[in-house]
Amino acid sequence: MMLEPGIEEKTFYLNLGPQHPSTHGVLRILLEMDGEFIANSEPVIGYGHRAHEKMAELRTYQQYLPNLGRVDYLHALAYNHGYCLAVERLAGIEVPERAEFIRVITSELNRIASHLLWFGAYLLDLGAFTPFLYCFDDRENVVDILDRVTGSRLTYCYFRFGGVRDDIDDEFIAGCRAFITRLRSRWQDYDDLVTKNVIFINRTRDVGIITPEQALKYGVTGPCLRGSGIPYDIRRSEPYSVYPLFDFEIPIGERGDIMDRYVVRLCEMEQSLRIIEQALDKLPNGPIMAEKVPKRLKPAEGEVYAAVESGRGEFGTYIVSKGDTKPYRIKLRVPSFSNLSIISELIKDTLVADMVAILGSFDLVIPEVDR
Amino acid sequence: MIVALIGVIALVSVNALFLIWMERKVAAHIQLRPGPMEVGYHGALQTVADALKLMGKELITPDEVDRPVYLLAPIIIFLPVLVLFLVIPFSPNLIIRDLNVGILLIFAFSSLTVLSILMAGWSSNNKYSVFGAIRSIAQNIAYEIPLLITAMSIILMVGSFKLTDIVAAQDKVWFVVIQPLAFLLYIICATAETNRAPFDIPEAESELVAGFHTEYSGMRFGLFFLAEYTNMFVVSAVATVLFLGGWRGWILPPVVWFLIKVYAIIFLIMWFRWTFPRLRFDQLITFAWKVLIPLAFVNLLVTALAIKLF
Amino acid sequence: MVAYFREMFVGLWSLVAGMAVTIRYFVRPIVTVQYPRQKLTMTPKYRGHIELIMDPETNTHRCTACGMCVRTCPSSLITVEGVKVKKKKLPVKHVIDYSYCSLCGLCVEVCPTNALKFSNEYRLAGYQRQDMVIDLMARLDAERATVGLPPLPIPTPESEEETTSAEEKA
Numbered sequence: 001m002m003l004e005p006g007i008e009e010k011t012f013y014l015n016l017g018p019q020h021p022s023t024h025g026v027l028r029i030l031l032e033m034d035g036e037f038i039a040n041s042e043p044v045i046g047y048g049h050r051a052h053e054k055m056a057e058l059r060t061y062q063q064y065l066p067n068l069g070r071v072d073y074l075h076a077l078a079y080n081h082g083y084c085l086a087v088e089r090l091a092g093i094e095v096p097e098r099a100e101f102i103r104v105i106t107s108e109l110n111r112i113a114s115h116l117l118w119f120g121a122y123l124l125d126l127g128a129f130t131p132f133l134y135c136f137d138d139r140e141n142v143v144d145i146l147d148r149v150t151g152s153r154l155t156y157c158y159f160r161f162g163g164v165r166d167d168i169d170d171e172f173i174a175g176c177r178a179f180i181t182r183l184r185s186r187w188q189d190y191d192d193l194v195t196k197n198v199i200f201i202n203r204t205r206d207v208g209i210i211t212p213e214q215a216l217k218y219g220v221t222g223p224c225l226r227g228s229g230i231p232y233d234i235r236r237s238e239p240y241s242v243y244p245l246f247d248f249e250i251p252i253g254e255r256g257d258i259m260d261r262y263v264v265r266l267c268e269m270e271q272s273l274r275i276i277e278q279a280l281d282k283l284p285n286g287p288i289m290a291e292k293v294p295k296r297l298k299p300a301e302g303e304v305y306a307a308v309e310s311g312r313g314e315f316g317t318y319i320v321s322k323g324d325t326k327p328y329r330i331k332l333r334v335p336s337f338s339n340l341s342i343i344s345e346l347i348k349d350t351l352v353a354d355m356v357a358i359l360g361s362f363d364l365v366i367p368e369v370d371r
Numbered sequence: 372m373i374v375a376l377i378g379v380i381a382l383v384s385v386n387a388l389f390l391i392w393m394e395r396k397v398a399a400h401i402q403l404r405p406g407p408m409e410v411g412y413h414g415a416l417q418t419v420a421d422a423l424k425l426m427g428k429e430l431i432t433p434d435e436v437d438r439p440v441y442l443l444a445p446i447i448i449f450l451p452v453l454v455l456f457l458v459i460p461f462s463p464n465l466i467i468r469d470l471n472v473g474i475l476l477i478f479a480f481s482s483l484t485v486l487s488i489l490m491a492g493w494s495s496n497n498k499y500s501v502f503g504a505i506r507s508i509a510q511n512i513a514y515e516i517p518l519l520i521t522a523m524s525i526i527l528m529v530g531s532f533k534l535t536d537i538v539a540a541q542d543k544v545w546f547v548v549i550q551p552l553a554f555l556l557y558i559i560c561a562t563a564e565t566n567r568a569p570f571d572i573p574e575a576e577s578e579l580v581a582g583f584h585t586e587y588s589g590m591r592f593g594l595f596f597l598a599e600y601t602n603m604f605v606v607s608a609v610a611t612v613l614f615l616g617g618w619r620g621w622i623l624p625p626v627v628w629f630l631i632k633v634y635a636i637i638f639l640i641m642w643f644r645w646t647f648p649r650l651r652f653d654q655l656i657t658f659a660w661k662v663l664i665p666l667a668f669v670n671l672l673v674t675a676l677a678i679k680l681f
Numbered sequence: 682m683v684a685y686f687r688e689m690f691v692g693l694w695s696l697v698a699g700m701a702v703t704i705r706y707f708v709r710p711i712v713t714v715q716y717p718r719q720k721l722t723m724t725p726k727y728r729g730h731i732e733l734i735m736d737p738e739t740n741t742h743r744c745t746a747c748g749m750c751v752r753t754c755p756s757s758l759i760t761v762e763g764v765k766v767k768k769k770k771l772p773v774k775h776v777i778d779y780s781y782c783s784l785c786g787l788c789v790e791v792c793p794t795n796a797l798k799f800s801n802e803y804r805l806a807g808y809q810r811q812d813m814v815i816d817l818m819a820r821l822d823a824e825r826a827t828v829g830l831p832p833l834p835i836p837t838p839e840s841e842e843e844t845t846s847a848e849e850k851a
């Protein structure tokens with residue numbers, strides 16, 4: 001859709017972004033406004049494009065590792081995981097079980113951190129400041145735990161082909177267990193402060209409804225899809241790593257409105273806690289790196305696609321190898337991009353205030369859209 | 372009169388500086404952080420430093436603004452605020468002018484704020500500002516009605532518009548006990564009147580960037596800021612007079628009691644802000660017309676009936 | 682009518698519940714750290730910029746100027762220059778430009794002699810890019826000074842031709 005300015009006298013144009021408090025990054029949305037209602041809209045992306053996919057062609061497989069943490073900085077470990085998974089499939093590397101467990105634990109912790117950040121930032125979009133700080137208090141805990149093992153606090157580069165870089169210690173395990181108790185004790189506060197709040201309910205109930213058909217049509221994944229009632233989660237439908245060993249549920253919504261997406265994310269955090277708990281109980285001993293992973297990886301000719309469930313949806317890595325030390329081509333399938341594409345349809349004929357609420361509910365990471 | 376005016380200006384500035392500091396402290400402690408700590412004892416002088424910084428800043432006037440209106444708006448928002456202080460009874464003796472229509476004067480002049488917001492929003496030539504201005508007007512009209520009606524139910528009981536009379540009438544029991552619903556309605560409306568969260572639609576920063584004062588910088592923005600906090604003081608002072616027995620209290624001097632009550636109400640309003648998300652614009656208006664105004668009328672009728680019967 | 686009032690009451694109650702939460706937090710002790718008056722200690726695995734390990738036995742580095750780290754670094758920010766001394770290669774220069782570092786840890790892993798590690802340095806701020814160029818040999822000398830040792834002698838090559846920069850080789 002192209003917007004042509006000045007045809008209808010009734011409407012006018014409003015540029016939301018690229019510098020706007022609630023676009024969470026350099027996203028610009030061109031709105032054709034009819035009063036406070038949005039008649040048409042068009043997201044404009046690309047302000048933060050860094051050519052991550054192109055960069056892969058110039059680097060060896062290992063050298064591309066740090067890039068993944070920058071594509072989606074909020075759930076960096078899932079991206080680490082997705083890429084390592086693809087390369088391991090391509091090169092036929094077996095990952096020892098302990099490493100897989102550590103991957104699952106850290107990745108789930110990271111998912112919780114990502115969802116917590118969304119929770120806080122979303123409430124900020126709706127004008128409530130305080131939940132943001134409470135979430136950050138909790139998130140700080142996760143980040144501290146992850147810092148202890150991965151060495152960084154945000155853009156992790158922790159997984160390696162065939163395992164993970166460092167082993168976890170008892171202090172890490174104790175920290176995880178303490179965190180699980182702590183976060184569980186906070187649900188009540190979050191419920192009282194936000195979920196049951198009448199203003200919040202009114203802002204989110206029946207706003208921004210994604211029908212299951214729409215979601216499938218646009219390739220929406222992650223909590224947005226599950227909010228619409230489709231129980232599609234890569235961890236279940238296309239199991240990878242050791243996820244089949246754990247008992248967890250896929251929370252789904254009914255109406256597909258913002259409230260459902262919100263509830264799905266909150267429930268997912270609880271499910272992540274369950275996964276971590278089980279993984280800590282079952283944690284096997286053993287090596288954390290596969291033996292004989294060559295320092296110069298040279299996978300045979302072929303192509304591979306591997307998908308993981310990131311905090312925002314399906315993250316897929318597609319690699320074409322020509323038997324070189326560098327990949328011939330890498331394509332990243334990022335959830336935020338597909339999720340963003342539905343926005344024009346959803347915000348048609350809504351108020352600006354609703355638009356902000358809907359946009360926030362997608363949990364977009366703009367660097368991921370632009371990558 | 373001159374002395375009084377200087378006193379009012381001093382009070383307004385000191386009060387605003389204190390309130391901004393208090394707001395930051397309240398927000399900080401609710402959010403588990405200490406707030407300003409560096410300038411002065413527990414950051415007490417932080418706002419003074421901020422004010423000095425604001426004064427030192429360049430006043431940017433964008434090219435396309437409607438200059439006279441744009442320049443006038445921050446002044447207009449500040450002037451009525453000064454007048455309002457003339458009639459507030461801080462203690463039996465500490466009242467500059469004890470008008471017999473005191474409460475009407477306050478409501479009349481506080482409506483001027485809307486004019487200034489409209490001027491600021493319109494003249495800025497910025498779409499976000501216009502949105503802010505339009506929203507603000509709709510909101511203020513919607514909330515002034517229940518505000519006046521609830522105040523009216525108190526005035527019916529007292530039979531006078533004079534603020535000192537209203538305080539005098541509460542020698543036995545504060546009106547908040549007799550009129551709890553009116554108090555609740557008043558606080559809600561007062562929060563909306565001062566454009567405070569959860570009713571801060573005109574400047575909703577996640578939607579409208581900064582609303583009507585997007586294009587203002589330096590001390591012009593500072594005046595809007597000052598006016599917001601002074602307005603808060605005024606509505607809280609009126610609430611104190613109407614519902615909390617004004618300066619009445621024990622042991623401590625009356626003026627201290629008055630200030631304690633005012634700041635308690637201000638704390639309540641701040642507490643709202645740091646707890647709730649923002650309403651949507653249409654919900655806000657619906658809430659006023661469908662809930663607040665009917666309730667206020669019912670309250671007024673019941674009050675009138677009760678006065679007639681007893 | 683009943684529904685109208687029930688809704689109103691439930692709504693009001695939810696607001697009061699929210700306020701109860703915030704006031705409970707209001708009286709709780711603060712959780713933030715007043716940087717720079719208070720500082721946290723970094724975890725042992727914290728990744729600051731890389732530095733040369735001081736071998737506890739020899740009190741010097743283990744780098745052989747092989748250039749593996751130079752070649753592995755995705756951002757090519759390491760510069761190593763070495764000279765041959767008695768059949769052994771020693772670095773004369775080991776400099777990183779930290780502003781490009783992504784802290785991936787590949788250089789640390791790839792080093793054949795385990796000569797590199799992450800430092801615990803996190804208080805890095807500079808006025809210009811040049812401030813972020815860190816001379817690892819100088820850092821090592823500073824570390825040696827803490828145990829009372831003089832700076833490392835600059836190795837001199839046996840003959841001119843053997844001076845090679847690892848970068849050229851790569």
Ligand code: SF4
Binds near residue numbers: 748793794795796
């Ligand atoms: S890889 Fe290790 S030994 Fe080789 S140049 Fe780098 S630091 Fe020195």
Ligand code: SF4
Binds near residue numbers: 754757786787788789
């Ligand atoms: S940590 Fe990574 S980016 Fe930094 S110097 Fe080492 S290899 Fe290069």
